[in-house]
Amino acid sequence: MSLTDLAPGFADPVRDAAVSFRTILDAMARPGDVKSLPVTAPVPAPFNAAAICVALSLLDPDTPYWLAPDLRNDRIIGHFSFHTGAPFEADIHKAQFAFFPVADLARVMKDLSIGTDEYPDRSATAIALVPGFDSAGGVRLAGPGIETTCDFAPGGMTTDAWNALERNAMLFPLGVDTIFAGPDSLAAIPRSTRLTQLEA
Amino acid sequence: MSTETQDDGLEYNFAYLDEQTKRMIRRALLKAVAVPGYQVPFAGREMPMPYGWGTGGIQVTASILEPDDVLKVIDQGADDTTNAVSIRKFFQRVAGVATTEKTEGATLIQTRHRIPEMPLHEGQILVYQVPIPEPLRFLEPRETETRKMHALEEYGLMHVKLYEDIARHGHIATTYAYPVKVNDRYIMDPSPTPKFDNPKMNRCAALQLFGAGREKRIYAVPPYTDVVSLDFEDHPFEIQAWDNPCSLCGETNSFLDEVIMDDQGTRMFVCSDTDHCTTRQQQGYQGPGQEAAE
Numbered sequence: 177m178s179l180t181d182l183a184p185g186f187a188d189p190v191r192d193a194a195v196s197f198r199t200i201l202d203a204m205a206r207p208g209d210v211k212s213l214p215v216t217a218p219v220p221a222p223f224n225a226a227a228i229c230v231a232l233s234l235l236d237p238d239t240p241y242w243l244a245p246d247l248r249n250d251r252i253i254g255h256f257s258f259h260t261g262a263p264f265e266a267d268i269h270k271a272q273f274a275f276f277p278v279a280d281l282a283r284v285m286k287d288l289s290i291g292t293d294e295y296p297d298r299s300a301t302a303i304a305l306v307p308g309f310d311s312a313g314g315v316r317l318a319g320p321g322i323e324t325t326c327d328f329a330p331g332g333m334t335t336d337a338w339n340a341l342e343r344n345a346m347l348f349p350l351g352v353d354t355i356f357a358g359p360d361s362l363a364a365i366p367r368s369t370r371l372t373q374l375e376a
Numbered sequence: 377m378s379t380e381t382q383d384d385g386l387e388y389n390f391a392y393l394d395e396q397t398k399r400m401i402r403r404a405l406l407k408a409v410a411v412p413g414y415q416v417p418f419a420g421r422e423m424p425m426p427y428g429w430g431t432g433g434i435q436v437t438a439s440i441l442e443p444d445d446v447l448k449v450i451d452q453g454a455d456d457t458t459n460a461v462s463i464r465k466f467f468q469r470v471a472g473v474a475t476t477e478k479t480e481g482a483t484l485i486q487t488r489h490r491i492p493e494m495p496l497h498e499g500q501i502l503v504y505q506v507p508i509p510e511p512l513r514f515l516e517p518r519e520t521e522t523r524k525m526h527a528l529e530e531y532g533l534m535h536v537k538l539y540e541d542i543a544r545h546g547h548i549a550t551t552y553a554y555p556v557k558v559n560d561r562y563i564m565d566p567s568p569t570p571k572f573d574n575p576k577m578n579r580c581a582a583l584q585l586f587g588a589g590r591e592k593r594i595y596a597v598p599p600y601t602d603v604v605s606l607d608f609e610d611h612p613f614e615i616q617a618w619d620n621p622c623s624l625c626g627e628t629n630s631f632l633d634e635v636i637m638d639d640q641g642t643r644m645f646v647c648s649d650t651d652h653c654t655t656r657q658q659q660g661y662q663g664p665g666q667e668a669a670e
């Protein structure tokens with residue numbers, strides 16, 4: 177691919193990264209609370225707007241990232257390389273960030289780094305691309321960041337996927353932090369959140 | 377607005393820090409929020425800053441600031457100390473953000489010692505500048521060992537130290553940086569805040585972020601997270617109390633500083649939180665004045 181195929185990144189990189197990060201921080205601090213994206217950047221297929229915002233604000237040459245096969249193409253890898261300098265990592269175990277369609281969540285969680293007892297921060301961050309946040313069923317969340325409980329139902333989650341996140345929560349303080357990236361908003365479930373599955 | 381051109385003709389990157397440093401700190405902040413009370417190491421760079429500014433707090437604030445923020449800075453409880461004024465001016469200059477002395481209207485509050493008396497709300501972030509982040513450091517100087525103790529939840533020594541206080545003084549004598557347990561997992565040093573403020577950390581509606589510049593650690597307490605001051609059944613945790621109310625505003629439930637009023641050494645006790653005190657006075661509350669306070 178050539179340089180002319182590249183889509184632009186953030187229109188105002190410094191400001192857009194700052195406001196995007198605040199949204200991600202707010203989402204991580206208030207699990208299950210769906211936050212609208214404060215800015216959008218051009219979205220190369222098959223990514224979505226929130227996943228691009230996360231990538232452009234958090235990736236750089238120090239952060240190897242992994243892409244699920246369905247999201248992996250030269251255009252995306254070229255886009256991230258040009259705008260962030262982050263290296264694509266084919267070995268999921270070594271990735272600091274992993275981007276995947278929500279359908280892959282249960283499978284992907286098994287392979288991501290969960291950190292070590294002495295360095296629980298050396299864990300991966302999962303970015304699950306979802307169609308939206310108004311699905312039936314879902315989970316009731318509790319824990320740090322949540323005053324009482326919070327019901328959360330992103331699209332495309334299966335029982336297997338929720339089971340994988342429940343297992344992840346049991347690893348605390350180790351574990352993976354998950355960002356759910358939608359077409360115009362995002363939400364997060366850090367490892368500290370406890371989940372109870374609700375009837376669909 | 378990638379850069380701000382200032383009157384002096386210099387250009388600064390928005391909020392002063394370079395983008396790569398900000399990204400690194402931002403990633404550390406997300407981990408800190410995900411593992412409440414755990415100290416995340418970060419490879420911060422040396423920042424040329426005046427002594428007392430607290431590079432950790434400055435770096436956290438610079439990494440999370442957005443253009444719409446309204447920033448409040450306090451040193452002790454006051455907005456008008458030299459440090460508080462210069463840090464506020466610094467961010468006005470390099471980030472063009474609005475500033476305030478009002479706790480209520482601030483979206484971001486940077487502090488060195490105190491938590492404002494007014495309960496914080498959901499839209500706010502409190503950034504602490506922390507000198508010594510490791511609560512176990514005075515028990516165990518080796519970082520490799522304190523890391524192991526945190527990993528294994530081996531906190532017995534900390535309780536022993538508090539109990540020695542009781543044996544020696546009849547009560548727990550620690551009044552500042554009084555250790556807390558966060559989310560029933562990590563023991564955390566709440567920075568040099570007085571223990572009076574510890575209860576305000578518990579299930580606070582605002583996000584609390586802690587930056588230690590010299591030791592390069594970031595930690596966090598998400599909103600509505602349990603923060604429990606360590607104590608014993610027979611010696612429960614207690615906060616400081618004063619015999620008299622604030623001389624200026626009559627508040628009976630705030631942290632008071634002793635101030636010398638004149639050459640004769642007249643003393644008076646007033647709220648350390650200056651915004652709280654002036655707000656109350658504007659609302660018509662009055663204290664007993666300096667005579668009555670003696």
Ligand SMILES: [Zn+2]
Nearest residue numbers: 622625647653
């Ligand atoms: Zn007062």
